[in-house]
Amino acid sequence: MLVAKILTINKITINNIFYFMKNKKNIMLGVLAVAVVVLAGAVNFVSAYGELPEGIPVTLGEVEAIIHTIAVFLILIGGVLAVIFIILAGVKYMYAGSDSAKVGEAQTMLKNGVIGAAIVMGVGVIIQTIAVLVNRDFFR
Structure with a gap:
């Protein structure tokens, strides 16, 4: 047991x-x-940032500057990544040789890179248009 x-x-x-x-x-x-x-x-x-000062208002210009800086940075990174993606697709296309599967894969990669670059540029145009409308500089 x-x-x-x-x-x-x-x-x-x-x-x-x-x-x-x-x-x-x-x-x-x-x-x-x-x-x-x-x-x-x-x-x-x-306490990580200490005491925040009181009585200092945040202006629209400061908010716009922060948003503009972040947007420019993200658009720059997106554009660089799109260009790198397109270059890699071109290199892949060159090394594909006569293999139709690799050629098709490289063409798809190139198409996706161009679409990504167009999206990044479109976002840049939209952000700039919104910034102009918010700042009321469009109709001057």
Whole structure:
């Protein structure tokens, strides 16, 4: 009887080990999520920047400058990535040779790069149009 209980306990622990090994990723993500939630209360976000000055209003020009800086940066990064994508598609097209599958893949990649570049340029035009309308410089 005692031997049967010991064997049963061993089987349970072996099964638990296999269960842990199968679900190791999920268990670790759960532990990480709990740790983040517990430690989030210990962080004092307000003191990270010190005391904020009072009585200084934010003007529309400052907001516009921040939005303009972020938009120009994102459009620049998008344009650079589109150009790199188009260049890589061209290199892939050159190395495709007579393999029709690789040629088709390179043509699709080139088409997607051109579409991406057009979208980035279109977003730039839309942002500039909105900026002009918001600043009321359009009708002057």
